[in-house]
Amino acid sequence: MRTAMRWALRSVVLALAVGTAYGLIRHRNAGLILAVACGAAVAATVAHGQLRALSLVRERVAWFNVLTALPQMLVLLGVFCVFAIFAAGAPWNLVWTALFGLAYGGVAALAWRRLAAAPGSAQDSQAGWRTLGRYGMATWLVAALSTAAILATQHEVDVRAGAAALGKFTMAMTLAQIPLTPISYAAPLLWRRWMERPNTQALRTGASILFVSLLGVAAVAWALANVWPDLGLGEAYAGATRALAVLLAGGAAEAASRVLTVHSNASGLPWVGVRAEIARWCVLAIGWALPLPSGMLPVCVVWAIAAGAALLVFVHHALAEAKN
Secondary structure (H helix, E strand, C coil), X not given: CHHHHHHHHHHHHHHHHHHHHHHHHHCCCCCXXXXXXXXXXXXXXXXXXXXXXXXXXXXXXXXXXXXXXHHHHHHHHHHHHHXXXXXXXXXXXXXXXXXXXXXXXXXXXXXXXXXHHCCCCCCCCCCCHHHHHHHHHHHHHHHHHHHHHHHHXXXXXXXXXXXXXHHHHHHHHHHHCHHHXXXXXXXXXXXXXXXXXXXXXXXXXHHHHHHHHHHHHHHHHHHHCCCCCCCCCCHHHCCHHHHHHHHHHHHHHHHHHHHHHHHHHHCCCCHHHHHHHHHHHHHHHHHHHCCCCCCCHHHHHHHHHHHHHHHHHHHHHHHHHHHC
């Protein structure tokens, strides 16, 4: 644990440097104070993420849940204070940066104090550079490739259908992420459980139920598109409901993939998720190279098929594992 905390501290120092450099480049006319505040906010967020993960190893699940929810609650409460500060004429960018830095930094400090006071354990292991590099690189690649896929798809919609369609697509994609949010929050808890008590059959059943359930939601959204084509947002969003239905179909595969990614990591196979993301990108590249019909809906279909391709990688791995 002590070694892990030292690594966390080093990552915070690196985040402080990177965040400050970004602040200097992005807000070069705002002065050094804003740049340092930006770096501090980035470092606080990184510290919270690192220490939150470490708390899952040593602390009870309830404490992990507190560390997860508390910064966001503080930010929400801080928003009300920000309005009063705005009225006083304070610079908005500095205020928002300070808000995030204080919320996440305060909770990170609380987590650090608790972890530092915890006694050592004979079960603490020393991970070598190779293990850290393998897991770290795989985790980073999965996160980077999945996020980049969304950004690249948004760019594709903008190029093929224009800014108005991009607005509709972004709204639909945001709504499609709602069912995935609980999975993201539950992922560390699932990882801990499967590290202690792996249950492959329960995993497959749960992933299948999740996939089928979200497919059902997608089917309902598609049926509603005929009577509620604009998601209730007005004529400017006409066609967004159908796009949401297609993205939810892809979201069904995405939800199952996220759960299976956690299981692969807990099983010591982090590169299965990387192969799934590579499959996703291959389908996206092929789909965008095809002469698709105009509009954003064909791009949404390509996105959904690509998400299904990523899921198939996990299915293939599970079948191969079952044979062995």
